[in-house]
Amino acid sequence: MGTRCEGLRDSLSPIAYYEEYSHFRLDCLKIDDNKELSMSANEDLAKERARCDFNVSEITNILDGGIERTKQRKKIESIALSNGKCCDVTPEETLGPKERYENAIRKSCLYTKIVKDQVLTLTGLEVLGSNSSVLRRTADAFFKDISPFLLHLGMFVPTIMGQGTPEQQSYWLPRALDFQIIGTYAQTELGHGTFIRGLETTATYDPDTEEFVIHSPRLTSYKWWAGGLGKTSNYCIVVAQLYTQGKCYGIHPFIVQIRDEDTHMPLPGVRVGEIGPRMGFNTADNGFLGFDHYRIPRNHMLMKNSQVLKDGTYVKVASHSKLTYGTMVFVRVMLVNEVAFNLAKAATIAVRYSAVRRQSEKISGEPEPQIIDYVTQQHKLFVCIATAHALQLSSNWLWKTFSAVLADMRGGNTENLPELHALSSCLKALSTSDSAALIEQCRLACGGHGYMLSSNLPLLYSFVTATRTYEGDYTVLLLQTARFLIKAWEQAESGNPVTPTVSYMEEAVVGNKYKWNGSAEGIIKAAYYVAAGKISSSVTSIRKRMKNGKAFEDAWELTGVQLVAAAEAHCRAVICDVYRKETVRLTANSSPNVKTVMDQLNMLYLSHWALERTGDLLRYTSTTEDDIISCQQRYEELLAAIRPNAVGLVDAFDFPDEILQSTLGAYDGRVYERLMEEALKSPLNAEPVNRSFHQYLKPLMQGKL
Numbered sequence: 001m002g003t004r005c006e007g008l009r010d011s012l013s014p015i016a017y018y019e020e021y022s023h024f025r026l027d028c029l030k031i032d033d034n035k036e037l038s039m040s041a042n043e044d045l046a047k048e049r050a051r052c053d054f055n056v057s058e059i060t061n062i063l064d065g066g067i068e069r070t071k072q073r074k075k076i077e078s079i080a081l082s083n084g085k086c087c088d089v090t091p092e093e094t095l096g097p098k099e100r101y102e103n104a105i106r107k108s109c110l111y112t113k114i115v116k117d118q119v120l121t122l123t124g125l126e127v128l129g130s131n132s133s134v135l136r137r138t139a140d141a142f143f144k145d146i147s148p149f150l151l152h153l154g155m156f157v158p159t160i161m162g163q164g165t166p167e168q169q170s171y172w173l174p175r176a177l178d179f180q181i182i183g184t185y186a187q188t189e190l191g192h193g194t195f196i197r198g199l200e201t202t203a204t205y206d207p208d209t210e211e212f213v214i215h216s217p218r219l220t221s222y223k224w225w226a227g228g229l230g231k232t233s234n235y236c237i238v239v240a241q242l243y244t245q246g247k248c249y250g251i252h253p254f255i256v257q258i259r260d261e262d263t264h265m266p267l268p269g270v271r272v273g274e275i276g277p278r279m280g281f282n283t284a285d286n287g288f289l290g291f292d293h294y295r296i297p298r299n300h301m302l303m304k305n306s307q308v309l310k311d312g313t314y315v316k317v318a319s320h321s322k323l324t325y326g327t328m329v330f331v332r333v334m335l336v337n338e339v340a341f342n343l344a345k346a347a348t349i350a351v352r353y354s355a356v357r358r359q360s361e362k363i364s365g366e367p368e369p370q371i372i373d374y375v376t377q378q379h380k381l382f383v384c385i386a387t388a389h390a391l392q393l394s395s396n397w398l399w400k401t402f403s404a405v406l407a408d409m410r411g412g413n414t415e416n417l418p419e420l421h422a423l424s425s426c427l428k429a430l431s432t433s434d435s436a437a438l439i440e441q442c443r444l445a446c447g448g449h450g451y452m453l454s455s456n457l458p459l460l461y462s463f464v465t466a467t468r469t470y471e472g473d474y475t476v477l478l479l480q481t482a483r484f485l486i487k488a489w490e491q492a493e494s495g496n497p498v499t500p501t502v503s504y505m506e507e508a509v510v511g512n513k514y515k516w517n518g519s520a521e522g523i524i525k526a527a528y529y530v531a532a533g534k535i536s537s538s539v540t541s542i543r544k545r546m547k548n549g550k551a552f553e554d555a556w557e558l559t560g561v562q563l564v565a566a567a568e569a570h571c572r573a574v575i576c577d578v579y580r581k582e583t584v585r586l587t588a589n590s591s592p593n594v595k596t597v598m599d600q601l602n603m604l605y606l607s608h609w610a611l612e613r614t615g616d617l618l619r620y621t622s623t624t625e626d627d628i629i630s631c632q633q634r635y636e637e638l639l640a641a642i643r644p645n646a647v648g649l650v651d652a653f654d655f656p657d658e659i660l661q662s663t664l665g666a667y668d669g670r671v672y673e674r675l676m677e678e679a680l681k682s683p684l685n686a687e688p689v690n691r692s693f694h695q696y697l698k699p700l701m702q703g704k705l
């Protein structure tokens with residue numbers, strides 16, 4: 001083999017040589033060890049599918065939101081996947097930073113063309129709204145990492161839709177949706193991300209020229225982080241402090257052109273670049289952006305919620321001061337779905353791999369079991385499947401809530417905005433945090449092979465762990481929810497009505513302790529009582545501190561740890577409640593076995609969280625040790641009951657291999673073959689001896705360095 005490859009190296013370009021070389025290596029391996037590198041599917045996985053006792057596509061339809069939506073998703077997937085040009089010859093992760101970016105742009109353009117020419121004509125704009133997760137899912141067949149265009153459709157277009165006047169929308173949207181311009185959302189600065197009232201970029205109105213002057217007064221006012229900003233976008237939404245007639249009116253969104261539409265050169269007065277290597281998002285050219293007294297026309301301020309007239313008069317249109325934050329609320333809602341989908345991917349990879357992988361001996365001398373047969377492995381993995389369901393169903397429910405509040409607001413009613421803000425904040429915080437932790441759990445459940453980039457688990461983790469930070473950090477968002485909860489508690493205490501998601505407080509303020517009941521409804525009620533107990537404790541602490549002379553702000557700050565825990569407990573109760581109700585509703589007409597397995601998963605989730613929070617249950621409800629013991633027993637029974645259906649359950653997520661992009665998780669279970677195929681694509685395997693041998697190793701080993 002060595003001789004054949006040596007000969008090739010002289011006659012081929014490096015890439016062609018490496019492709020050829022890889023094939024030769026594979027051929028050789030196939031000849032040498034036919035058994036190990038067979039092309040047939042893994043037998044254990046086939047057996048798992050044979051023992052699954054429910055109709056897999058029924059659950060797929062439930063998760064998709066109905067049979068018609070499954071059909072539409074599959075149609076869109078088949079359009080995208082039938083385009084072979086999406087494939088990477090060289091694994092994305094083995095390229096240098098420039099090549100990776102260029103490759104990401106190539107694939108983004110290709111994908112955009114497919115969406116424009118074929119998908120939009122099929123679905124209309126609906127695919128960009130409630131159904132946009134289908135596009136995201138399909139895009140993953142093209143990108144292992146993130147597309148530089150993500151922010152264009154994810155935030156640039158939604159900001160124009162949500163913050164622009166009808167005239168502005170009719171000017172900008174056709175150009176943006178047709179990709180004649182590409183934009184992003186530049187809010188965060190070097191100095192401030194969370195505290196957006198503290199942003200430093202200024203937009204000062206000049207009535208003489210009817211322009212805004214955008215300026216970055218110091219280093220900390222440079223925009224930092226926006227996806228696609230470094231090299232790709234020629235426009236962006238810039239969030240800046242608005243000054244007119246000598247007064248600051250706070251932060252407002254502006255559409256700003258940053259690059260020439262023809263040459264793509266940064267425009268004079270604009271300083272733009274990429275921020276450097278990151279833990280993930282390395283194909284998304286996250287960028288920095290500064291302005292030196294850069295002028296834009298007056299009508300580039302997005303004026304749906306407030307306006308600056310030609311003479312500089314400031315006019316407030318919106319009835320709520322926080323409507324400028326609308327894009328953030330929208331993206332938080334979308335992210336719950338986004339992370340549910342990524343967790344489902346990780347669960348699919350880890351469960352399939354666990355059915356293929358055999359390790360150790362349960363009983364000496366007996367065949368090695370599939371690792372999925374270890375109860376500890378089931379404990380790691382089944383909660384991932386259940387959580388993916390819980391978050392998917394919660395995200396659908398949150399989307400409906402969001403749409404209803406949006407419809408109210410179009411009619412001028414912002415009454416329900418605080419509740420939506422509280423809900424979207426805590427659901428974003430918990431869903432991203434849970435998903436990141438569980439994706440890492442999936443990686444650990446796959447042992448050493450989970451650490452391979454080709455498993456796709458590290459990339460999924462690096463993407464999802466970022467979602468815990470961006471669009472509002474975990475702690476910060478839970479503190480926002482806590483503000484709402486404390487106010488609601490005070491209202492309930494004084495006998496005033498409260499909004500639906502906190503109605504449990506009306507019963508809890510009386511001070512009863514809840515008696516444990518191991519049914520689903522009982523566990524959910526206990527979760528609400530835990531939330532109420534934590535909110536009550538927080539209120540008590542704040543009041544005590546104030547009684548001891550602290551100002552409210554200081555008392556609030558000192559109670560922060562309890563407040564975050566209270567908001568977390570509230571959100572967990574909401575997820576448990578929504579997951580239960582939606583499961584019952586969606587399986588009302590399902591076949592008996594689908595009903596059973598969905599109920600088992602739901603009970604597993606509820607029992608899991610009851611057991612994770614035994615301290616809280618003992619403290620805030622009348623749960624006893626015997627109740628906990630019976631809950632533990634039920635949990636273990638559920639693991640055993642779900643075990644035969646585990647592979648069926650992840651198959652129901654219905655990820656084509658092209659979207660999963662994992663050596664460990666492919667449908668046919670040819671794990672070892674794929675690991676070897678990927679290893680052989682490593683550029684280091686392109687030649688039998690690396691030149692560093694001659695340059696360094698040999699001189700070192702021969703004492704000639």
Ligand SMILES: CC/C=C\C/C=C\C/C=C\CCCC(=O)SCCNC(=O)CCNC(=O)[C@H](O)C(C)(C)COP(=O)(O)OP(=O)(O)OC[C@H]1O[C@@H](n2cnc3c(N)ncnc32)[C@H](O)[C@@H]1OP(=O)(O)O
Nearest residue numbers: 154187193194195196197322325334338421470471472483
């Ligand atoms: C298919 C889609 C898939 C993926 C999505 C696409 C792209 C994803 C990729 C990358 C995207 C990354 C994008 C970004 O990260 S953009 C930057 C996002 N930045 C943030 O989220 C900043 C977080 N900070 C904040 O949101 C706020 O500053 C704050 C922490 C909430 C505080 O705001 P502030 O103005 O200081 O307000 P307060 O004085 O604290 O509160 C006053 C009052 O207003 C209420 N409030 C706050 N925010 C809102 C809101 N959004 N809506 C309604 N009400 C709000 C607040 O609770 C308080 O109410 P009170 O009644 O208590 O007074």
Ligand SMILES: Cc1cc2nc3c(=O)[nH]c(=O)nc-3n(C[C@H](O)[C@H](O)[C@H](O)COP(=O)(O)OP(=O)(O)OC[C@H]3O[C@@H](n4cnc5c(N)ncnc54)[C@H](O)[C@@H]3O)c2cc1C
Nearest residue numbers: 185186187188192193194225226227466469470471472475
């Ligand atoms: C991958 C990625 C992509 C991004 N994309 C974009 C983008 O496209 N556009 C954009 O504008 N931005 C983007 N961001 C920025 C992102 O929105 C911010 O990083 C995020 O909002 C957090 O703000 P920060 O970095 O200032 O953190 P900080 O606010 O500095 O937080 C640091 C720590 O302080 C804590 N903290 C801060 N304030 C409080 C408080 N009041 N109470 C208690 N604790 C507090 C936080 O909990 C955290 O632990 C992106 C970030 C990442 C990582």
